[in-house]
Amino acid sequence: MDETAPQKGTVTQRAIEQIKALIAEGRLEPGERLPTERDLAARLGISRSSMREAIRALTVMGVLEARHGSGIYVTQLEAGDLLETFGVVADLSRGPQLVELLEVRRILESTATGLAAARITAGELAEVEKHLAAMNETDDPEEILSHDLAFHRAIVAAAGNGSMAAILEGLSSRTFRARVWRGYQQEDAFERTRREHAAIHRALVAHDPEAARAAAAAHVGEVEQWLRTQLSS
Amino acid sequence: MDETAPQKGTVTQRAIEQIKALIAEGRLEPGERLPTERDLAARLGISRSSMREAIRALTVMGVLEARHGSGIYVTQLEAGDLLETFGVVADLSRGPQLVELLEVRRILESTATGLAAARITAGELAEVEKHLAAMNETDDPEEILSHDLAFHRAIVAAAGNGSMAAILEGLSSRTFRARVWRGYQQEDAFERTRREHAAIHRALVAHDPEAARAAAAAHVGEVEQWLRTQLSS
């Protein structure tokens, strides 16, 4: 009953595709536990080393999760799991590509902020305000960055699209922003950032999607423009 | 002179971070060739097996590229390389998450189409029209899907943001759309799709960004809405 699939590509690559297919076909449910590495290797007729590489690949993709001493499990396959590696793109990009990513972020984040303005609840708004206040009460750049991230994260979460939130999370990865800000915050940007955040907050309170969208677009666009001019010099 | 870095996480994970750091710090340029697996393993004081898993992980991320018999090379680190795995998300998502991804695609693709309307050249427009015509002259669903993909790909390419194009490529992966369309095309959607494509094309010819944006948003939004109602039933 074995398929004896002809050789196409490397053995490991085949194993990756086969396991991925099992999940795509629904024969492996999210959270379910897989057979042991040794079993899987024997089943596909490959060595454990190759199977381990395949598992490693799927682990990196966020499809599988290996727990030492326990077993291998399928993740919940939520956007957060699968888009974890997305941050690597932002970490390794540079130059013109950074501007491109910032443009993507501007588009998505402005839309998300607009959606949030329409849907945000009192509780979610309180979370946003917590970080807004905390950000205004400290001068430690590290802490400001943290609350800046949390501020936007809370807003995006209120938009209700988990996948979009996961993508934006990658585009706002800590190292990514730290790199851009390294020079940016030396300008008069601190005060400007606070004003822009205040504008976004006002629009959220007023439940005004259009104003929120514009404010968020302007906010990200400021950084984008600054970075653009930096590159041309 | 060895660092003797204390144990944090698994050995392989450490190796991944170290190589990634080498690239982020610019000590490894895009296209450059790395030392051999055996060298790298010895250098970091780990076994070749573990090093291979680390390399496999970075290969999956699109950071490295292994050429059998030749060596390991750093990719060009362009968006296309790094976002290759993005398609897996679309392939493995289902249910409500598909709607979320389609919403992201609607936002990005409408913006990209708007940008394209403003910037598109005569040559790029000809490419778009080629696929538009080909799509109207066949009834083979498989071929229609191909030209549909190429139609949108050509437009997005004209927007001039390679990173955005790479993300949309993942969100429009073949298997993703095939799954959604399986039922969709049984409706009166064929004719409607052609009309919508024509509308997008008209806006491109007129170099009217706002019209192009609206047409693209409506186009993707149609499918999105259909999928949404499918899920609630």
Place this chain on the structure above:
DNA sequence: CAGCCGTAGTGGTCCGACCACCCGAGTGGT
């Protein structure tokens, strides 16, 4: 000089052993 061809070196695969960790069954005490 052009083209073939062998060989050194690379990644790809396999094997078997051992280590580090998790978990549940069994054991002892209360």
Place this chain on the structure above:
DNA sequence: ACCACTCGGGTGGTCGGACCACTACGGCTG
């Protein structure tokens, strides 16, 4: 009867070495 502890089996993690498949380069041949 119940609980806490222990300990063993099974799991993923690591290691070292061997061999295979392929590429690239240089010398050899015509």
